[in-house]
Amino acid sequence: MRTFNIHTPKDDLLTDIQNKIDYKTKPLGSLGLLEKIAAQICLVQQSLTPTLSHPAIMVFAGDHGLSEEGVSAYPAEVTHQMVLNFLSGGAAINAFCKQHNIDLQIVDAGVNHHFNFDPHLTDRKIAMGTQNSLKTEAMNQIDLEHAINIGSSMVCHKVEEGCNIIGFGEMGIGNTSAASLLMAAFTDTDIIDCVGRGTGVECEALDHKKEVLKQVFEKHQDKIKAPLDYFRSVAGLEMAMMLGAMLQAAESKITIMVDGFIATSVFLTAKKLYPHIQSYALFSHQSDESGHKHMLEYLEAQPILQLGMRLGEGTGCAMAYPIIQSSIQFLNEMASFESAQVSGQS
Numbered sequence: 069m070r071t072f073n074i075h076t077p078k079d080d081l082l083t084d085i086q087n088k089i090d091y092k093t094k095p096l097g098s099l100g101l102l103e104k105i106a107a108q109i110c111l112v113q114q115s116l117t118p119t120l121s122h123p124a125i126m127v128f129a130g131d132h133g134l135s136e137e138g139v140s141a142y143p144a145e146v147t148h149q150m151v152l153n154f155l156s157g158g159a160a161i162n163a164f165c166k167q168h169n170i171d172l173q174i175v176d177a178g179v180n181h182h183f184n185f186d187p188h189l190t191d192r193k194i195a196m197g198t199q200n201s202l203k204t205e206a207m208n209q210i211d212l213e214h215a216i217n218i219g220s221s222m223v224c225h226k227v228e229e230g231c232n233i234i235g236f237g238e239m240g241i242g243n244t245s246a247a248s249l250l251m252a253a254f255t256d257t258d259i260i261d262c263v264g265r266g267t268g269v270e271c272e273a274l275d276h277k278k279e280v281l282k283q284v285f286e287k288h289q290d291k292i293k294a295p296l297d298y299f300r301s302v303a304g305l306e307m308a309m310m311l312g313a314m315l316q317a318a319e320s321k322i323t324i325m326v327d328g329f330i331a332t333s334v335f336l337t338a339k340k341l342y343p344h345i346q347s348y349a350l351f352s353h354q355s356d357e358s359g360h361k362h363m364l365e366y367l368e369a370q371p372i373l374q375l376g377m378r379l380g381e382g383t384g385c386a387m388a389y390p391i392i393q394s395s396i397q398f399l400n401e402m403a404s405f406e407s408a409q410v411s412g413q414s
């Protein structure tokens with residue numbers, strides 16, 4: 069497995085950044101989280117006048133062998149049907165990216181469907197989905213490495229185009245199960261407490277999901293000490309590609325927007341491998357998927373939005389983007405007490 073060069077940005081500018089924020093014409097700290105976001109992006113860009121350019125969201129799609137165990141409220145074919153919906157512009161992520169002028173890229177990482185050629189689909193299919201992790205490892209080492217490298221090179225390409233802020237979404241029926249399994253391992257939480265409703269499983273179906281995931285966890289838990297071996301045993305191809313993409317974004321020193329429950333579980337894996345990655349990450353929202361709150365607390369991450377969303381697709385990133393824009397806007401546009409001749413704190 070290749071290595072990534074990921075370091076916390078130098079903090080030499082920190083005092084100047086904080087002074088610039090504090091000298092703006094507002095009571096100290098009164099822009100709350102916007103101030104923290106601005107400071108973080110200044111550090112990532114090593115600049116007192118940061119900019120956001122060519123914002124992008126990549127949506128990785130993949131199918132999950134485990135879905136044959138009845139762990140989702142929807143049938144597996146929804147994965148490819150939703151990819152077709154993304155391509156024709158009809159999904160929530162299309163609407164929000166259009167609203168906020170965010171470049172949207174749809175990637176087939178491992179969907180169980182042969183798509184006709186479409187110029188809007190990035191075909192990086194590794195397999196027709198993963199294996200059933202209740203029976204065997206979801207993917208082999210070669211496919212994992214391939215997915216990580218592809219995710220990485222797609223981000224390199226975006227960076228070459230001038231992108232300096234990127235969010236990652238996913239589409240994959242069954243992938244909240246994979247995310248719960250990652251959460252259990254990498255936050256050291258009982259698997260039962262990591263299982264939620266996903267697309268909407270309830271009552272006996274939720275009990276069944278918990279029972280299946282308990283068995284999958286027990287089958288693979290001996291690999292947790294080797295995070296990538298555990299990851300490839302339970303995760304999806306869309307998640308593996310997202311892992312490579314997140315690692316590359318941090319190596320390329322651009323800002324990462326982390327979406328909901330599934331994306332955060334991938335981020336947890338990335339952080340296990342490269343703890344410094346968090347300096348580059350903003351967390352778009354707190355998903356209504358029950359485990360997400362705990363994941364964010366574990367990461368000591370403050371989500372930008374809390375709207376009761378639990379959709380995925382990168383929709384949280386798209387919704388949080390204008391807030392991130394505002395944090396850069398206040399920093400670059402607001403007057404200081406001195407320039408506006410406003411009296412400071414007495």
Ligand SMILES: O=C(O)c1ccc[n+]([C@@H]2O[C@H](COP(=O)([O-])O)[C@@H](O)[C@H]2O)c1
Pocket residue numbers: 139140141142238239240241242243244245265266267268269327328329330331355356357360377378379380381
């Ligand atoms: O991002 C989230 O927080 C989130 C929470 C629940 C469900 N989802 C989406 O729903 C799908 C997975 O749900 P499930 O029930 O099939 O495991 C997948 O396509 C995700 O994008 C996403």
Ligand SMILES: Cc1cc2nc[nH]c2cc1C
Pocket residue numbers: 142146150238239240267379380381
């Ligand atoms: C319709 C539908 C849309 C989705 N988008 C992301 N996950 C999804 C799951 C379903 C079921």
